[in-house]
Amino acid sequence: MLLLRVLEKGIPAATVFVRNSGTEDKLALYLRGRADLSGHLETLAEKIYTFLLLSFKDKNSPMAQAEKLVLKCLEDGAKQKIELKHEIFTKISLERLLLEMSSRQKLIRKEGDCWSITEMGRICSNYSERSE
Numbered sequence: 001m002l003l004l005r006v007l008e009k010g011i012p013a014a015t016v017f018v019r020n021s022g023t024e025d026k027l028a029l030y031l032r033g034r035a036d037l038s039g040h041l042e043t044l045a046e047k048i049y050t051f052l053l054l055s056f057k058d059k060n061s062p063m064a065q066a067e068k069l070v071l072k073c074l075e076d077g078a079k080q081k082i083e084l085k086h087e088i089f090t091k092i093s094l095e096r097l098l099l100e101m102s103s104r105q106k107l108i109r110k111e112g113d114c115w116s117i118t119e120m121g122r123i124c125s126n127y128s129e130r131s132e
Helices: 035-056 062-074 094-104 119-130
Strands: 002-008 011-020 027-033 108-111 114-117
Touching (some): 011 035, 027 035, 035 119, 062 094, 062 114, 062 119
Antiparallel strands (some): 011 027, 108 114
């Protein structure tokens, strides 16, 4: 757990809070602050979120390996259909995986009937390739 207070002239202006689930392989990021800091907080959130995704994901879990495969599949362009063709992925729900990757992690997005990779997804995919 991490709690960070952002001070401006000694007065609290914003708070950053990161906590792990305790029961699942998940982290939560919360940022709160004055309305006039919203743009700065969004920028900060993107940087912190990227760091958390790259640093704390269990790369050996089947879900993380499936995510990596989906990102690799979408690197060269949008696709209507994504398949996980490996026995380690038989217990993973593709629907749940795509939902997690799109709505929660913002790694991919659905446009019409096609899936495409987001900038965040591209960053994670590139980092994954360099770290192997």
